Amino acid sequence: MNRKxxxxxTDSRFDNFQFGEKVERxxxxxxxxxxxxxxDLERNILSGxxxxxxxxxxxxxxMVEAIHRVDFNSKYTFHSxxxxxxxxxxxxxxxxxxxxxxxxHPLTNNxxxxxxxxxxxxxxxxxxxxxxxxxxxxxxxxEFNQMLSKLNVGHALFNVEYxxxxxxxxxDYKQEVYVKSDSGNFTDDPNVSITVAVEIQLNGTNxxxxxxxPSDPIxxxxxxxxxxxxxxxxxxxxxxxxxxxxxxxxxxxxxDVIFYRQLPEKVFQRLLEKVAxxxxxxxxxxxxxxxxxxxxxxxxxxxxxxxxxxxxxxxxSHEHIYIMKEYQTYTNLQGFNLWTFLTIEDSDTVHNHTPxxxxxxxxxxxxxxxxxxxGYAVRCLKNYDDPYIKSRTFMGDNEVIGYSSVxxxxxxxxxxxQVNNA
Numbered sequence: 001m002n003r004k005x006x007x008x009x010t011d012s013r014f015d016n017f018q019f020g021e022k023v024e025r026x027x028x029x030x031x032x033x034x035x036x037x038x039x040d041l042e043r044n045i046l047s048g049x050x051x052x053x054x055x056x057x058x059x060x061x062x063m064v065e066a067i068h069r070v071d072f073n074s075k076y077t078f079h080s081x082x083x084x085x086x087x088x089x090x091x092x093x094x095x096x097x098x099x100x101x102x103x104x105h106p107l108t109n110n111x112x113x114x115x116x117x118x119x120x121x122x123x124x125x126x127x128x129x130x131x132x133x134x135x136x137x138x139x140x141x142x143e144f145n146q147m148l149s150k151l152n153v154g155h156a157l158f159n160v161e162y163x164x165x166x167x168x169x170x171x172d173y174k175q176e177v178y179v180k181s182d183s184g185n186f187t188d189d190p191n192v193s194i195t196v197a198v199e200i201q202l203n204g205t206n207x208x209x210x211x212x213x214p215s216d217p218i219x220x221x222x223x224x225x226x227x228x229x230x231x232x233x234x235x236x237x238x239x240x241x242x243x244x245x246x247x248x249x250x251x252x253x254x255x256d257v258i259f260y261r262q263l264p265e266k267v268f269q270r271l272l273e274k275v276a277x278x279x280x281x282x283x284x285x286x287x288x289x290x291x292x293x294x295x296x297x298x299x300x301x302x303x304x305x306x307x308x309x310x311x312x313x314x315x316x317s318h319e320h321i322y323i324m325k326e327y328q329t330y331t332n333l334q335g336f337n338l339w340t341f342l343t344i345e346d347s348d349t350v351h352n353h354t355p356x357x358x359x360x361x362x363x364x365x366x367x368x369x370x371x372x373x374x375g376y377a378v379r380c381l382k383n384y385d386d387p388y389i390k391s392r393t394f395m396g397d398n399e400v401i402g403y404s405s406v407x408x409x410x411x412x413x414x415x416x417x418q419v420n421n422a
Contacts, residue, residue, distance in 0.1 A: 001146055001353040006344075009144050010400045011386045014325060020138035020145065028133075028187055029092055029103040032114025038066060039109055053126060056200055057095060057111060059163035060128055061104040064093050064156045068245045068419050075251040080106065081244040082156045083368065083380060085148040088136045091156050097126035123199070130156055130196040138191055148382065150354055151403055153195045154361015158232075158369075159244065160198065161362075165233050195358075229359060231277045235366055243373045250377035250410050258335040261409035265294040267374050268338070274370065275340075276306045278363050283346070284356065284402075287311075287393050289319065289339040300392045312392050320406075325385045337376065337407045340367065341389060347400040360403040367405055377410035 008016050041058050044050050050058070062081075069079040076087035084090050095102040099121070100113045119127065130153060137145040137152075250258075275286060286303040290296050291314070298319075300311040315322065320333040342360045344353065368378040381404050389401060 001150070001357065002351060003348060005143075005146070006347055006353055006400055009147055010402070011390075013144060013382075017144060018142040019140065020142045022139055023135045023189070023191065025135060026187075026189070028189075028192060029094070029105075029112070032101070032103070032112040034110045035102070035113045036111045037109050038062065038104065038111060041111070053097065056126060056128070057102060059166075060093050060095060060160065061111065063159040063163045063244070064091060064130075065104050065106045066109065067106050069248075070419060071248075078106075079248075081159050081247070082152075083247070083249065083365070084152045084155070085137055085145075086140060088140070090133050090137050090149065090152055092131040092133055093156075093160075094129040094131055095126055096121060096129065098124075126200045128160065128198040128200060129194050130160065132193055132195045134191040135189065147357055150195075150357035151361040151364070151380070151382075154358040154363075155365040157196055157358060158362040158365040160196075161232055162236055162239065162244075164198070164200075165236050229278055229282065229362060231280055232362070234277060235274045235370075239369055239373070243369045246372040246375075247368045248372065248377045248410055249368075249379040250408060251379065258333050258408045259411070260292055260335040261337075263293045263337040263376065263407070264374075265296065268293050268296070271367065271370060272303065272308070273306070275363065275367065276303060278366065279303070282359060283344065284359070285343045285345055285399070287341040287343065287389070287395075289314065289323065289341075291319065291339070292335065292337050302393065311394060322388050323384050325383050327383060333406060333408060335409065337409070339404060339406045340364075341384075341393075341404045342402050343395065344400045344402055346398045348398045353402075357402060364403055364405050367407075371407055372410075375410055377408050378405050379408065380405045 036057075038058065038061060041050070041054055042062075045055055045058055064082050065080055067078045067080055070077055071079060078087070082091060089106070092103060096116055096119045099116050101116050101118065103112045103114075104110070105112065119129075121127070132149050132153060134145050134149050137148060141148055279286060288301045288303070288308070289299075290301060291298050297310070299313045301308040302311055303309075318334055320336055320339075321328050323339060324331065324333070342363060344356055347353070364378075364380050368380065371378050384401075384404050386401050389395075390399070395401075
């Protein structure tokens, strides 16, 4: 995603939007044999019998693909820990180890294995791959799906980092992936490609922290420098697995009516502190629209040196109508608490924006999970009116809005079922 692409699909994306092409949905990931089930695997781990590799399989598939909640009145029924555009199944985790490739089917909880004929294994360590499967997203979004795909990957990568951090401290990035294709694809379909790879070192010798089983440590090394956020481990503190389960965008089949429920100032302050921490050393800015927060005046703000700078007032009590580019006929977000916008400061100086959009996805995933612990929903959006937001925040010509999230009271869980693996 270069400068030309970014200009086309930010401020002007509604003028350039077009649908993609229908594609054949080949079952690339389930051609092998069923080797285990995620439910049985979790029980084995909880009993203390799980090996390091089994722990890796469980946490990788559980944090990205497994279904954890069913919302009967939602636009999207099945929910994993990883949000995706239209909730389309567009991300796959593959584990490559000892001549086999392991994949997961979220509807059956089965883990498949097949002979590795795609990836060059350069060590005895497992390799975790995040694969973007954009066959359906490109159909609904055309070329715009490239940006959405990277945001989706950011959501998933945050979850993977969280899981690995809870297994073992992370180590520095390596910068190579070994695939048998020059294009980076392991299929003939250009819409299916590897985005991230992580090498997991089992039973290492330079041990800095052990797992519960001292004889079975897992060490982590990353391959491919796509989206390092230096302060990421510091925001994992306080997030529990249930925080990911409770994450919601609260979207309903019959349209949205968001009732007011004020956001406490102390929660807002904690959120700002952690997001400011994530943005340290990253060439991005955060703008906010405050609407219903305890002790704060509604208006447009910018996060500057860990503090909010007031920019302008909201024009009406229906400010969300001006922010939204579409959906006003069946989306009423009048009772929103705040809206956040991540921007690229100087887009003209960057030749490839892929890492930044993955970082944006990671930051917005953190916001979603953090707010879920407080009982609030977060809807991550691309369908906002960029020129309007830029006019209210006085952004420069080279500044580009990349991603937004609206924080709203959550009313959806009364018609939800929590799915327990064990």
